[in-house]
Amino acid sequence: MSPLIDRRRFVATVVSASTMPAFARDTVEPIIDIHQHQHYKGRLDKALLAHQRAMGVTTTVILPSARAFDRVQGDNTKRKDPTRAERAVNEAAVDLVEKYPKHFVRFANEHPGVPGGLKTIRKYLANGGIGIGESKFKIGSDSPPIEALAELAQEFKVPVLMHFQHRAWNMGFEKLPRILKKFPDVNFIGHAQTWWGHIDKNHDPRVLYPKGPVTAGGLTDTYLREFPNMYADLSAGSGNNSLIRDEKHTRGFLERHQDKIMFGSDCNDTLGRGPGCTGARTIAVVRRLSSSKEIERKILYRNAHRLLKL
Secondary structure: OOOOOOHHHHHHHHHHHHHOOHHHHOOOOOOEEEEEOOOHHHOOHHHHHHHHHHHOOOEEEEOOOOOOOOOOOOOOOOOOOOHHHHOOOHHHHHHHHHHOOOOEEEOEOOOOOOOOHHHHHHHHHHOOOOOEEEEOOOOEOOOHHHHHHHHHHHHHOOOEEEEOEOOOEOEOHHHHHHHHHHOOOOOEEEEOHHHHHOOOOOOOOOOOOOOOOOOOOOHHHHHHHHOOOEEEEOOHHHHHHHHHOOHHHHHHHHHHOOOOEEOOOOOOOOOOOOOOOHHHHHHHHHHHHOOOHHHHHHHHHHHHHHHOOO
8 A cells, every 4th residue: 555545544445335335335326226127028137237237227126027917027928938038037036136136136026816926925025025016917906915915015014016007907096095094004116107197187097108287186196295105116108208298397296205206217128328218218307307416316216225225
């Protein structure tokens, strides 16, 4: 060591770096992506890792597919070679996290209404899963399977990430408050078309990707305001669309719910940058429309870090 370097300052720097989380040492401004999938449109794990790095993401939450799901995430039942898609279930997520422990964490997933479904989720929570989801099934938002899922989440003290899509997945969005009230200690994370469409008080649920001005006070706005256990996932085209359709509304929405909104990508490209990547576009919009650096950092990192206990 050069004699010009103060020894005490050098030691303090080394100690500080050694106690800092690995993902925080990798970049000045770490980003947590709470919504990604393996083998999305056939994307291999190495390509997924490169994609996340290109976006600037330092910690990625992998949401496994469910074996009972009637279509594999990103594919359909007519796929000629289902083997690769099949590997994107809980076991594949375990393997990925073991291979890249500094970059990935995982949730556990299965249909809560099929025989053995809850047992499977329990198994993969017990061996390291930090949440449940993506819960995307043809059931009601306040159905008995959702209650059973909430009970399990309550037991393990983990959040549940839900995909809301009109007449498709977790139906009856207006009935969700009953679950939020019954399980106040369970944190729910809202995602997808119906969730983001309902930022608008005048939303037509039949329109999955609405355009134009937003009237504040929609169901999503209400749920985030009235329920401490309701959070939002900005991922996919639906999340990005909600940000860019009315930028004046977006600035106020991000400010109102700055402690509840988290970044997610849910994109299937291999780029990780530029206009061809939904996640990269969403990061750029959050940075541009957040009214302060503090709000930006909450959405891109701090909220997920706190909620997921990372």
